[in-house]
Amino acid sequence: MESLSDSDIMENVRDGQVEKLAILFERHHVKIFNFFLRLTGSHDLSEDLVQDVFIRILKYRSSYEGKGRFTVWMYRVARNVHVDHLRKNKGTYNLEDQFEEPESEEDSPMHALEQKKDKELIQKALSQLPVKKREALILSRFQDMKYKEIAELFGCREGTIKASIHRAVKQLGEIYLELQGGVPS
Amino acid sequence: MTCSNIQERFVEYLTGQLSEKESEEIRAHVAECSDCRRELESLTEIWTKLGVLKEERPGDRLRTRFYSMLETYKLAEEEKIRKEREGLFSRLKNLWPRKPVFQFALTLGMLVLGLVIGNVWTVIPQQETVNTALADEVQTMRQTLAASLIDQGSASERLQGINMSYTLVDPDDKLLDKLLSTLNSDPSVNVRLAAVEALYLFHDHPKVKKGLIDSLSRQSSPMVQAALIDLMVSIRERRAVDALKSLLEQEDLNPEIKDRAEKGIQRLSF
Ligand SMILES: [Zn+2]
Numbered sequence: 159m160e161s162l163s164d165s166d167i168m169e170n171v172r173d174g175q176v177e178k179l180a181i182l183f184e185r186h187h188v189k190i191f192n193f194f195l196r197l198t199g200s201h202d203l204s205e206d207l208v209q210d211v212f213i214r215i216l217k218y219r220s221s222y223e224g225k226g227r228f229t230v231w232m233y234r235v236a237r238n239v240h241v242d243h244l245r246k247n248k249g250t251y252n253l254e255d256q257f258e259e260p261e262s263e264e265d266s267p268m269h270a271l272e273q274k275k276d277k278e279l280i281q282k283a284l285s286q287l288p289v290k291k292r293e294a295l296i297l298s299r300f301q302d303m304k305y306k307e308i309a310e311l312f313g314c315r316e317g318t319i320k321a322s323i324h325r326a327v328k329q330l331g332e333i334y335l336e337l338q339g340g341v342p343s
Numbered sequence: 344m345t346c347s348n349i350q351e352r353f354v355e356y357l358t359g360q361l362s363e364k365e366s367e368e369i370r371a372h373v374a375e376c377s378d379c380r381r382e383l384e385s386l387t388e389i390w391t392k393l394g395v396l397k398e399e400r401p402g403d404r405l406r407t408r409f410y411s412m413l414e415t416y417k418l419a420e421e422e423k424i425r426k427e428r429e430g431l432f433s434r435l436k437n438l439w440p441r442k443p444v445f446q447f448a449l450t451l452g453m454l455v456l457g458l459v460i461g462n463v464w465t466v467i468p469q470q471e472t473v474n475t476a477l478a479d480e481v482q483t484m485r486q487t488l489a490a491s492l493i494d495q496g497s498a499s500e501r502l503q504g505i506n507m508s509y510t511l512v513d514p515d516d517k518l519l520d521k522l523l524s525t526l527n528s529d530p531s532v533n534v535r536l537a538a539v540e541a542l543y544l545f546h547d548h549p550k551v552k553k554g555l556i557d558s559l560s561r562q563s564s565p566m567v568q569a570a571l572i573d574l575m576v577s578i579r580e581r582r583a584v585d586a587l588k589s590l591l592e593q594e595d596l597n598p599e600i601k602d603r604a605e606k607g608i609q610r611l612s613f
Contacts, residue, residue, distance in 0.1 A: 177484045177488040179413060180413060180488050181500065184497075184500045185497075188400065192398050195396075201402075205402060208401065212409055216416055273395060284396075298354065299358075300393075300398075327354060331385055331386065331388070334392065
């Protein structure tokens with residue numbers, strides 16, 4: 159069973175075989191969902207944003223050029239969807255909505271509670287990073303994107319991304335420490 | 344190399360994007376330089392901490408919404424093409440003259456013209472045929488989609504393709520062949536089981552019936568064997584008796600399957 163590349167499939171979608179978008183959906187929706195989840199901390203909102211990404215891919219399918227990795231193009235759409243959402247909602251998230259997911263069963267209740275607190279804290283720290291830094295950090299930490307690809311996605315030099323992600327991690331560490339009640343070094 | 348050069352590569356070091364040689368350079372530097380060591384330690388700590396944000400699964404509603412959006416989009420595209428055709432038709436109607444004499448002349452002219460181009464031009468479809476054409480289009484779309492998903496590399500994509508084929512009224516031979524070969528040779532038991540379910544829906548098709556009977560001897564998983572036996576019994580397929588008998592001759596047949604096959608033969612032999 160030989161799989162077509164994402165790019166080949168997207169070219170088919172562009173050229174009128176829109177039903178093939180389903181293959182791209184099956185391949186990528188969990189990844190994009192988690193990109194949004196880490197970016198926003200909200201389960202429901204992230205589902206809505208994923209849906210928006212695929213609507214836009216259809217709408218702008220004719221602009222797909224087939225250059226570079228499909229995922230770079232897809233994350234570009236995803237970033238735009240997120241930015242538009244922020245614009246509409248002036249950057250506020252419903253913090254109540256965060257992490258209603260049940261923890262895995264093997265954890266003891268104490269451990270689960272601790273983990274939940276940890277998760278909330280790190281998510282809160284993340285949300286205090288400026289959007290661009292947050293995006294770059296998430297892409298490199300969780301979405302298997304290389305500096306080169308992130309640079310292509312952001313339309314800037316690789317060196318800039320390198321430095322910016324480095325600063326983002328540092329800054330995140332400071333925010334996290336602060337939230338924990340410690341003193342930033 | 345300066346400390347800031349080294350520190351700039353820490354994230355790449357953490358994500359494993361550096362070569363062995365470059366990583367060695369980092370390790371050698373931090374062994375000597377306590378500033379950089381402290382910096383790397385604190386970065387590593389927060390980097391690891393981020394790991395609590397585990398990958399999560401979206402709800403099922405996301406998939407449902409996506410597929411209905413895709414279908415709506417496809418139908419809207421079809422509608423657009425149809426409107427364009429109709430628009431052309433009504434513009435032609437406006438050219439129709441009021442006076443009977445001219446009407447007659449025009450009709451005659453059109454008749455001649457029609458005879459000439461009739462061989463080349465396809466007839467503009469009527470309203471009802473457009474509606475059935477639209478329904479057919481949905482079927483065809485689902486069919487293509489199911490077939491292309493079944494061809495994909497991951498088991499979840501293939502499962503999705505099989506699920507999609509459940510919704511078809513009358514799948515074509517190509518898709519049925521695909522489902523049958525999936526049943527016989529897919530590496531995943533779950534995918535093979537889903538194929539049994541899908542083929543059950545189309546068991547009236549002679550090709551499917553034969554394929555299902557033939558498949559009994561090819562299955563090694565007791566789960567798939569059990570599903571096939573149950574299917575034969577529920578569609579009362581008497582021709583399966585022979586296949587069940589030869590299944591019983593297999594060495595190291597799972598005792599539960601043996602039992603099920605024997606009962607199946609009894610029920611089918613009445
Ligand atoms: Zn140093």
